[in-house]
Amino acid sequence: MGFIFRQQVPRAPSIVHLRAPSLSWFKLNTDGSTLGNPGLAGVAGIIWDSAGHVHLAYQFALGIGTSVLAELTAVWRGMELALTHGLAPLVVEVDAMTVISLLKSRASGKWEVQHLIMRIVCLQQLLVADVQHVFREANGAADHLAKEAASLQLTRVLHHDDITGVLRGILCLHR
Secondary structure, three states: OOOOOOOOOOOOOOOOOOOOOOOOOEEEEEEEEEEEOOEEEEEEEEEEEOOOOEEEEEEEEEEEEOHHHHHHHHHHHHHHHHHHOOOOOEEEEEOOHHHHHHHHHOOOOOHHHHHHHHHHHHHHHHHOEEEEEOOHHHOHHHHHHHHHHHHHOOOEEEEHHHOOHHHHHHHHHHO
16 A cells, blocks of 8 residues: 555653843743634733843733734734833744744735734834744743733733732742
């Protein structure tokens, strides 16, 4: 029959962790979450400094949306907050490869996301921002906030002293 079977060699597990940005840089970790696609959506992010201190975290409820819309909105909202608070230059970490591809190619998408792509590209120039991929396992704090924003439809900005409970624990693990 011509079947060829290849034995796959298992890869050794690797440790995935959050890395601090370079001195005088800030890092924005973002995530979007939807309960269905489309479904109830929420976005979140956290802005850190090079010492690992959190400057702010945010959650925004989107109502009904798609996963791509949520991921792009998370980046846009975070970059807007970074600009407002003077937190630049900026490394932006996203766990959605689709978003990385859209931003790097500046591809035109559906009208609902094209305006976000163009806004993010403009903010990249203003903030001297570099958008990079991060493994989902190293993005736990943003993931937690985004799921909470989607399920509870929360909208808020948290500063360092406002961070408590489960989120504080996740952030301690990241540090």
